[in-house]
Amino acid sequence: MDLPALVAAYLLGSISFPWLVGWWHGIDLRTVGSRKLGGSNLASVLGVRWGALGGGLDALKGALVVLGAAALGLPLEMRVLCAVVAVAGQMWPLFHDLDGGRANATGWGAILALDPVAAIVAAIPLGAAVIARYAVRPAPTRLVPLASLLTFPVWTAAIWEIDGVTPSVIGGLLILALILIRRVTAELDDDLATGAPLSRVLLNRALFDRSELQERGTV
Structure with missing residues (x-):
């Protein structure tokens, strides 16, 4: 196991580019909109162009972790593990009090x-959801949060169908699990304090990445 590569992956993952873009505009994403450190919240506050920039840079760092590990000659297992660690870094970042x-x-x-x-196969439902998001009124x-979640099991299934169980398949499942854990647990106490049914809270969080406070329009 290459510990320096994993540490580097975590530290790079801990850099929130949407937060940096917001900070450059004098905005702290943790205090506006949905209060999430992501491109979607950035887009809702500053517009689609800036949201796409912040989200695109976050995607780029995920790719750079994998490509950097490959450039170092690390095996597939380590490249996958670096990817998982970078995702964890984005969720629990060192630079944002482990709240990403x-x-x-x-x-x-x-x-x-x-x-x-x-990934191209997995992008089909996400692409359709994004088009619907901006083409359909209201x-x-x-759709987009649900389709975004589905990209990971679709990607994993596409690899499994051709190659069977590989490190990438295991990595895809781990990333999916981390995303579900983060969606469900982030600021969960705020939702539970509303007295809303637990099943509704957990379902909306897991599938649609929407808190009860968002459902009620209070954030």
């Missing part, structure tokens, strides 16, 4: 670098 984003973009960049063909708010 959902790592959808970082995870996407990582799987794109690990297996581009499978705009659906749940």
